[in-house]
Amino acid sequence: MIRFTFDGRALTAKPGQTLAAALLDHGIKLVGRSFKYHRPRGILSAGVEEPNALVTVGTGGRAEPNTRATDLYVYDGMVATSQNRWPSLSSDLGSALQLVAKALPAGFYYKTFFGPPKLWLFYEKFIRRAAGLGPAPVEADPDRYAQRAAFCDVLVVGAGPAGLIAARDAARAGKRVILVEQDAELAPSLLRDPQEIEGQPGSVWAASVAAELRAKGGRVLTRTSASGLWDDNFICLSEKLVEPGQVPQGAFTQRYWHVRADEVVLATGTLERPLTFANNDRPGVMLSQAVRTYVSRFGVVPGQRVVVATSNDDAYLTATALRQAGAEVVAVLDSRPSPAGQDSGFAVLNCAAPVSAAGGKRGVTGVTALIDGAERSFACDLIAMSGGFTPVVHLHMQAGGKLDWDDAAQAFVPGATRQNVRTVGSAAAPAPAETFGALGPAKQAFVDFQNDVTVADLDLAWREGYRSVEHLKRYTTLGMATDQGKTSNMAALDRIARREGMEVPQAGLTTFRPPYTPVSMGALVGLATGEHAQPTRRPALYDLHAAKHPIWLNAGYWKRPRAYPVGSETLAEAGLREARSVRQAVGLCDVSTLAKFEVQGPDAVQFLERVCQTTVGKLAVGRGRYTFMAREDGLVFDDGTVWRLEDNRYLLTSSTGGASRMATWLSYVRNYLCADLKVSVVCVQEHYAAIAVAGPQSSAVMAELTGAEAPRHMSVSETGIAGVPVLLMAASFSGERAFEVHFDARHAEAVWRAIEDKVLQAGGAPYGIEAMELLRIEKGHLVVGPDIDGRLTADELGLGKMVNKAGGWIGAATLHRPDFADSMRKQLVGIEAVNGGSIPEGAMLVRRVGEQAEGHVTASGLRIMEGGSIALAHLMGGHMRHGEELYAHSPTRKQTVKVRVGSPHFYDPSGERYRD
Amino acid sequence: MAKYSALSLLRGAFNGQSHWQPAWRHPDPKASYDVVIIGGGGHGLATAHYLAKNHGITNVAVLEKGYIGSGNTGRNTTIVRSNYRLEPLSRFYEFSLKLWEQLSDELNYNVMFSPRGALTLGHSDGDMIRLAEKGDAMAVQGIDAELLTRDQVMKIEPCLDFSHDARFPIEGGMIQWRGGTARHDAVAWGFARSADSQGVDIIQQCEVTSMVVDAGRVVGVETSRGRINAGMVAICAAGHSGHVAAMAGLKLPVESQTLQAMVTEGVKPMVNTVVMTQSLHCYISQSDKGGIVFGGDPDNWPSYAQRGHAVTMELAVQQGLALIPALSRLRMLRTWAGVTDMSFDGSPIIGSTPVDGLWIDGGWCYGGFKATPGSGYLFADTLANQRPHEIIAPFSLDRFERGSPVDENGTGPFPNHR
Amino acid sequence: MTDVVVERLGFAPLQLLDLWGDPGGVQQVLGHALPPVGRAEGGVLRTGPTSWLIEGEVSALKAAISGDGAIAAVGGGLLRVRLSGPNWRSLLMEGGLFDFESPAFTTDCVVITVIDHVSVTLRVEGPDSCLAYVPASHAADLLHFWQISAGGLPQ
């Protein structure tokens, strides 16, 4: 015996029972409350289509709200709780809503709650609290979900007899097969309706087929739902490795499969349709096949006095099963005129259908039927109903398949498909049945059980003009509940068709979109949770930095040191100290994340002069220069440096943040626009670690390290540090004499340590991004993102003088558009606080507070040695406005600072400090 | 138009709600209209409503190839806000937001505009500065924007992951309290009911198959329900803008791509505001029915299929779970996809076209829903006066060839680079 | 019980050969022709239509391809990881997109694909092992992913 609790009550279950089966076994009929009116609800089905019996299962971070009791196998220690009721399931105050239900027809909320939005916000609070089924989760999920790819020749969905045979045929033909079944057992229909197949009892036969599939290398997955069938037969499967709320036995709680199949075979079976009559939602009104499942598979008889109501032959099997289990079949109401089941020994009434059920939260007590036009009542405690069978065509439709109308079955069946998908078994050929519309008072006849949509609601919507089936759904919320209309869509179409006087296919059809059954969000994510929610890229020197306990910066995917605080230093204090050590002595900084490309070949210059807006061809071997790149629309999108290492070999660097964009762009230009050039472009971003060494002592440090005179500004030499060959490039981002040392990242730590030793000896320190920002802002160097924001031309950024006058660079052709000539476009300027205060980064530039913005602060820093707030900014017509006074105004931070516009180069504008 | 009110609902309680009249007619098209609007989504219907209401132009047809609101109006994540960085955008969306604030009363149809706050999270100091920049840009125009500390965010949305080792640590945020959500279908229905009551013909199941051009001027359309002459033709076709414009020989700066969204099963209230983030691409809110509504990036490749890419949705959920780990045990209930007309600067295209008699309201990328009343109002004004309204002048079709894109992200002319 | 061993081999000198022409003398230098797309031979893996990843000494090769291509060092950015044991194929299906379980993916086959959102180059070394070249910056993440995944492979 398995022990579990339901609403705190300790209960037991037999192995293999679903929660629904176990509850019925204990005579518990009331399981939940409906969404809108809080009507008492029991168990309608025995499968994934269940609209009523939803519970929260599990506790803490494992609690899963809205779990279908019919699709949940009881495990030892399971804690299940009913939902959407207060204080308890049997006395739910929300059920008072039923009293005012008459004033709350479909779409009532569109017609009231007028007034200012704040008022709606007030009403909404109560509506939201009343709505929403299960409790909101609070804790993080302690379990893990796997994601896995699989490939096969044939994927079979549904391990009923048709699916098993299709899978076996494929396996015997030598194909790779995957067979999936949402149930815990293979061929669940054979457990409901035991029969012999190929001389074996059904379930034995099913097990032997599965064994054969496995022996032939196939995969058989139970408790696995094919939730989505996408383009080119890409199928998503969600496999429950343990039940909802259960502690996993292995590493994972669920596995989400991404399958690519040459062929998909859908053996998805059918869903039984409810009948529509008054109070058809009462506990004790169940689908006929579900009743049979509980009786035959789970050994539970859900009622002792049963009325079977049907429009087809299948329900007679239910009557028989009930009789065999000892229940009394009070009557079989058969809507069809011709005698059926006459020889069954049941009290069969033809032209008979239920009109209204009696009873309340404790279950039905009787049913009134219309028999050949006359009403007659029966006492009963269970109504088993069957309105025919709807093929599960969801996946077929997701794959772009069309539907055909099967008149005999009154059902849509799979039609032509675009993808290699076919449907077999009852999903392709459902059993004949008739439909006869709704009976009884329309306001009590439920179509969508969970969302409380009645026939009256459908009629109202239709009368108000919401006649397309999609309007009807959206206006009434039919089919929008957690069961996604599995038991309600056909009844709604039937109702529209009857109102319009047409056949169901003309009434329309709703489209099915993934997922077929709801999929755990955790499964969609796999292991990408918590700190692994997105990749983290670590530079080669990551461990070395980590040992210094820096303040880290998440720069895109990268982890970079922002500052190395000493003692109790704040970020700002550490950044300023580090910046000052660069200004006064020397510092070293990890710049390994820079984008780097090796460009080689006789046509390398041609290539580079297409990509770079500056000249490149004039560079001598051993020299480098600052450069920048325009998009095809003429606006600057990145910058960097280009170095001529050999005759036909260049190194191009560009921004960290733009690295992958630049890699794609260079590849596009090379392969699409310049396919005939003799050039090779290789991304070496990760191959080269790079360390910037900056400050007045830097050339001395480099000379000491390399044993040779350091190269002059914008020159490069190939030398060695700590025995490691390095490219020593004299370039400065800080405004000081500075170098970038590029070298094979395998030796990153050795080179860093060697340089750091000398830097420390020279009175310097390592510095992070914070100091780098202060240094470059004071110097007026630009950064891709805030300063180079993709909206300005080179001229506007103050780079006009460096543009290659000969043209030929990409973007030149579109730069002649007339509005670019407007002198009031934004331009890059420097600004400095005139009366003290600190210029807030991002603040708007205004002439007076209260006026419109004419620009904004892109980067804010300070004069590193002498103090005083300075910043870079984009300002309308800024180049002509040097000397003008404005306000940097930040209403969100309540700061306003008076500033003077000027050159962006605050520090050593003539570049004296680059020279030794 | 019979008035909707609590009282009339109550009256219905005693008559079985039998007194309700159709919200709109189902007329056959007339031979000719002053204005033919192609597309019966929110934008087309709003334009018709404002043409009638503000300009007395009621000889108007709205042609819809399916049923009204069946395109992006019914396929979005229902977010309404005006928190944009660039002035032309925030100015326009603020105009629209002000209309939202009175829309239910104006239409006598509750569109459930819920100003619960549009919260943008910042995950780094850099994010916080960009948020402040956006907030400052809004505030100098008189638009509400409030910077939030981490503690303030924690009070507003306790369900977020505030742990310090979170992949996307929360440093703070910016909130526009007047932003929020609205009931998307109701917007189409409310505008339709109002336009219809003013005499506008809403013609469903009517697909435009070609344009009738006479001496360089569009004078009508051929449709699946016959020819309809028109004084002016206005395209409000969202993702199909390019397809419709091509009927008049026009090539637009748009590319149609799929944008997906999804909703979980409903639970009791847990997400209070609309949660967005400065450095990720997902946006999360909770519907009145309790479902957590998720949106992410567009699929970034052209498609007219209204059918998304499985992996795009997984990436959006990945980000959402990083922000709200407790969502892990909820289940994705439904996904849907819309065809968006991605313009080449991320901003809309409204106004005249080089073809006489043909006007366009499109290029909304994935920002069209919140624009609905604003663009309807201003496009109607533009049509009535045969010149762009000043607020939408920056969004003219010719801005690309002139060199004046309104590029909020600064990412240039390729939508998939955004 | 994992039946797959994830072994961090570390870095090696690796070169990327990129050709814009058709050099004649490569076969003499290498002792074999440059392998076609999807294949490796000796220390040479084809990584793209014009590119090969080469483990080992390349100075002779450099001379042989002069004028028709270029060689760039890339080894500092690629961590080599060996996956061995009977379940290495199964492990690679976790978080993957490529059919590593295909019987056609045999010794000396090469694929570049995405695993756990990281672009990885893989070479089959033999029935029981596979060599992965992982971008160094992503290596910590991917090794962690493999470690967790190896603990819960399906049967």
Added chain:
Amino acid sequence: MLLIPCPHCGDRAQAEFAYERTADSVVPLDAAPDQAVAALFTRTNPRGIDEEIWRHTYGCGSWMLIRRDRVSHAIEWVKPIGPAVLP
């Protein structure tokens, strides 16, 4: 998720690829200003078949031209782009 036949690698999952732009948006290096503006800022954007440039970014890195239907997503053909390639 589409299955895209890379001209070099064969059928591979779409997640290994990135769409770059439509073929009609290519700006040739020697484009005249008007031609460049037209190519950059207008698209035929057909609700049907178009030619697009994709890259096997997370695979062999190669570029290709794909002719495909934007409604059914069916790929008509794929052609390699780029320099001549050795076998």
